[in-house]
Amino acid sequence: MSQYPELTAAQLKEESGRLKKEYKAIAAKGMKLDLSRGKPDHTQLEISNGLLNALTDTAAIFAEDGTDCGNYGMLEGIPEARRLMAGMLDVNPDEVFVGGNSSLNMMHDCLGIAYLHGLPSSPAPWCKLPRVKWLCPAPGYDRHFMVTEHYGIEMIMVPMTPTGPDMDLVEELVAADSAIKGMWCIPKYSNPTGVTYSPETVRRLAALRPAAPDFLIFWDNAYAVHDLHPDEPDELISLTDCLREAGNPNMALLFTSTSKVTFPGSGIAAMAASKENLSYFLRHFSFQTISYDKLNQLRHARFFGDIGGMRRHMRSHAGFLAPKFQVVLDTLQKQLGGLGVAEWNTPRGGYFISLNTLEGCAKRTVELCKAAGVTLTPAGATFPYGADPLDRNIRIAPTYATPEDARTAAELLGLCIKLASAEKLLGRCVRSRAS
C-alpha cells in the first residue's frame, strides 16, 4: 500500500470503507483494555516484596547515626536514605532532602513556598506579582502542568526536540521576560517522548541568563534509573556540576522518587538543591510537618543497600517492561509502517511511547479507540491546559497491560489511526475540490 497522503480520493474512500468494516467487527467484541496507565502491573510489583520484610527486626529501627526512626525528628531524612537518593540524583548526600511518598507533592510544595514566600533571590513573593509565567516543554507530563495551573501560573509551551527542549527558544524567552520564573524538565527518558537531554542541552540550561533573578528549573529526574536496556543506558550529564561551572548554583531543584522502583505511592521521594536553597526550603517545610516517614526511608535503605542494589533491582523491572514496549512497537510498525500517517519514538527507558498522528487526528483516534473499548490518555493531556495545538500527540503507556492485551490494544490503536487519517485526508480532498 502507498502512503495514505498520496492516495486519491477514490482510494481513500475505498480504504476508509474497508477500515470501518474492520473497526465495527472489533468494536462488537466489547473489549475493555487500557493503555493510559503509566504504572507497573502487580506481577512486576512483586519483585519489591522484600521491602515489606526489610524492617521486621524490631530491635533494629535505628538509623546508622542512631536516629530512632520510629520517633519524630530529622526532617531532612536519615543519612542512609539521603545517600541512596543522592545516588539517584547524582549529587552529594548533604545536598539531599528525603521527603514523603511523592515527588510530585514535593514539587507542589516547593512551588507553593516560592509562590507565597519567594526564593532567597526573589525581589518579592511570586503571588505578589501581576503575572508569573512558566516554560513547559511539550509534549510533557500532564501532572506537572496541572500543578502550575493550580497556582494560576501562565504556561508557555516550548517544543521538545530529540535533544531536549528547543534551547534557542528557551534562551530567548527567559532573557526577554522577567515574569518567566521557572521551567519543568524531565531530563531522562522524558515523559512521554523518551528523550534524554543531550550534554549540550544540559549545559545551555545551566548557563541560562534569565531576566528573573529567581528563575528556577524544576528538574524532575523521575526516570533516573529506569533503563529498558541497562547495559546501554542513556547518559545524562550532571546538571549540578554544570550549574556550578556556570556560576548558577541556585538555579535548579532536582527531584526523584522510588515510585516506579518499589511500590508506587509507597516509596520515598527526594529533592536536591544547593546548600543555600536546601536550608531555605527545609526551613519552610518545617512549618508544614515535623518529619517524614523515616521507617519507610530505612526500609528502602536496607532493602537496596546502596545505589548499586537499586540498579540491579531496575534490571528486573526492565525484564518485565522491555517485552511490553517491544510488542507495542512491533504492532505499531506492522499496522502503520510506511503509511505516512504516524511517527513514534523507540524509548530506551521510562514508561511511555509518544506517537504523533497527522495533524488534527489525535482526538479522533482516542475517541475511536474509546468507543471500541481501549482507553488511552486523553489527547492533548501532554500539553499545557490540555490543548495540543496540532492535535496530533498520543501518549501510550504499555506497562500495566499484559503483553497480549497490549498487542490487542495497539492493533486497535493502529486501526483507529488509519481510520482517522483516511477520514482526515478524505475531508481535505473534498475541501480542495470544492475550492
Place this chain on the structure above:
Amino acid sequence: MSQYPELTAAQLKEESGRLKKEYKAIAAKGMKLDLSRGKPDHTQLEISNGLLNALTDTAAIFAEDGTDCGNYGMLEGIPEARRLMAGMLDVNPDEVFVGGNSSLNMMHDCLGIAYLHGLPSSPAPWCKLPRVKWLCPAPGYDRHFMVTEHYGIEMIMVPMTPTGPDMDLVEELVAADSAIKGMWCIPKYSNPTGVTYSPETVRRLAALRPAAPDFLIFWDNAYAVHDLHPDEPDELISLTDCLREAGNPNMALLFTSTSKVTFPGSGIAAMAASKENLSYFLRHFSFQTISYDKLNQLRHARFFGDIGGMRRHMRSHAGFLAPKFQVVLDTLQKQLGGLGVAEWNTPRGGYFISLNTLEGCAKRTVELCKAAGVTLTPAGATFPYGADPLDRNIRIAPTYATPEDARTAAELLGLCIKLASAEKLLGRCVRSRAS
C-alpha cells in the same frame, strides 16, 4: 512556709539566698535533661512493633475492596483505613480522607487550599483579601500558630477556660468581623492545658453565626483516644452531629492521626468533613499528589483490626505514661504546694502539663532551668507569635524522659519557679518602697 506573696522583703531576701545556694549546687552537677519533647520514649514505641510485621504476607497487599495497595490510586484512602480513622473522629467512614503521615501537613495543605482558592462558600480566595484573621485559643499548640503565621494570617488570642475557649468572646468576635476566617481547636486533652471541651462549648461552636460565610473550624482531635485513665476517659460530644443540628454542616474540618498511637512520623493521618467539603478538598489535593501510602494504611488497619483494637492498644500507652505524669505532678506538689507561686493542671489525657507561674516569671524560670541543664519548651511558645502576654505559662512534657529523670527535672523546675518568684516579689517590694 507561708505563701511567697505574703512574705516580707527581708523574708524573701533570706529565702532567695537559700534558693540560690541550692540552685548553684544543682547547676554544678552538669545535668542534661529535657522536658520539652511531647513524644513517647523508645520503650513505649516498642508496643507498636507488631505494626512492622503486619504486612509481611506479600500475597495479601490488597485492600478489602480489591485495591492493590502497592500501586497508585485511591487518593481518599482504602476502606478499612477510612473506617478505622472514622472511629477516631466519631464520624462515618465516607466522611473521611486518609492521607499521609502527618495531620499537621494536612491542616497546612487545607489552609493552603483555602488561602489560594477559597472554599465553596468563599466570596474570594483568602489571599485576595486585605486581611485574614484567625482565632487562637491560648495557651495552645505552637505548631498550629506557626502554620497560620506562615500564611501571613493575623492571629487573635482567645483565652482557654476549664471548659474550652472563652465562648462569649469567640461568639462576639466572629459575629463582628468578617475577616476572621477560622479557628484552631484541640477539643480533647488540649495541648497544653489538658482541657476537654464541654458539651456546651462544642454546641456553641457548632452554632456560631460568623460574619464570614466561609468561616472554618480546624478541629484537631490529636488526642482522641489518648486517655491516661482509660476506664474514665473524658467524653467529647460529636462536633459533626452538633454542626448538622445547627445547620452548619460545612463549618469544620476534623483532623487526627496515629502519631502518638503507633510510630510518630510513620503513622497515618486523616481528616473528616461534610461531603461537600470532602469532595472539594479531595479535588484540590489531587493536584498535589496521586495518592498516599496505602501500604502503611493497610498495615495500620491490619494491626488494629478496628477502633476497639486501637483503644486496647492505647491502654498500654497509658500504662507507660500515667506514672510519668504522676511523678511530675507529685514533685511539683511537693516543691510548690501551698506557696502561691504556681498553678498547674492534672491532665486526664494527652501529652502535657500546663503550669502558670506568677506573672512575669515564666521566661526567667525557663532560663534558670536551661542554665542548670534542664530544657523546657521556650516560654511563650504556647501563645500566638510566641508571646505570652502575662509571661507565666510553661508547657511540661513528661513523656520522653525516664520517670527518674522526670522527677529530677521537675525538682529543678520547682526550685527555679521559687527562685524566679522570690526575685520577682522582691523586685516588687523594692519598687513599692521606692515609690
